[in-house]
Amino acid sequence: AMSLNVIIINQETIQTAHENSLPDLWRRAQDDEKLSMILISPEQLKSKAYETALGNPLFYSRIYAISVDEVHLLLTWGKSFRQPFRQIGLARSRLPDDTVFLSMTATMRGGQALHTICRFLGLKAGEYHLIRQSNQRHDIQLIFREISSPISGRSFPELDWILNEKRTTIIYWC
Numbered sequence: 001a002m003s004l005n006v007i008i009i010n011q012e013t014i015q016t017a018h019e020n021s022l023p024d025l026w027r028r029a030q031d032d033e034k035l036s037m038i039l040i041s042p043e044q045l046k047s048k049a050y051e052t053a054l055g056n057p058l059f060y061s062r063i064y065a066i067s068v069d070e071v072h073l074l075l076t077w078g079k080s081f082r083q084p085f086r087q088i089g090l091a092r093s094r095l096p097d098d099t100v101f102l103s104m105t106a107t108m109r110g111g112q113a114l115h116t117i118c119r120f121l122g123l124k125a126g127e128y129h130l131i132r133q134s135n136q137r138h139d140i141q142l143i144f145r146e147i148s149s150p151i152s153g154r155s156f157p158e159l160d161w162i163l164n165e166k167r168t169t170i171i172y173w174c
Helices: 011-019 025-031 042-046 048-054 057-061 073-081 083-093 112-121 157-163
Strands: 006-009 037-040 065-069 100-104
Touching (some): 006 011, 011 025, 025 048, 025 057, 042 048, 042 083, 048 057, 065 083, 073 112, 083 112, 100 112
Parallel strands (some): 006 037
């Protein structure tokens, strides 16, 4: 809808491109000036192809931002499950100084957890903006009602109050 030209580079997409004799994804990332966004897995941060891309002056000059979703996973996944997560801070330090850095999480705790993540990413106090917002959805209501109409019936007058609202509603029938 926003006409973004995106390429996704991870082990699966590289393998698929290779198996289908498609052009090299990293080569495309370097050469295609129409790309709006490159989404890569943390594992790619240690790849030779990523190193080559960073050495390409045109590619390097087009880097605008680095974004990490679910940044709280650096704490747990970075220790054992997906150690390449530990490369994100190093990758950030190798990008142009004016590169925007954005990390997101809906469940990050403050205190030691936040300080550890900041240290991981090379962020010092006063060098970043922390925006906290609740992940609670105030526009969603959970309402439990007992329905006495038989499930095999064709009429459910207990639901009239919903149907008269003329709003999108999801009903879970248990």
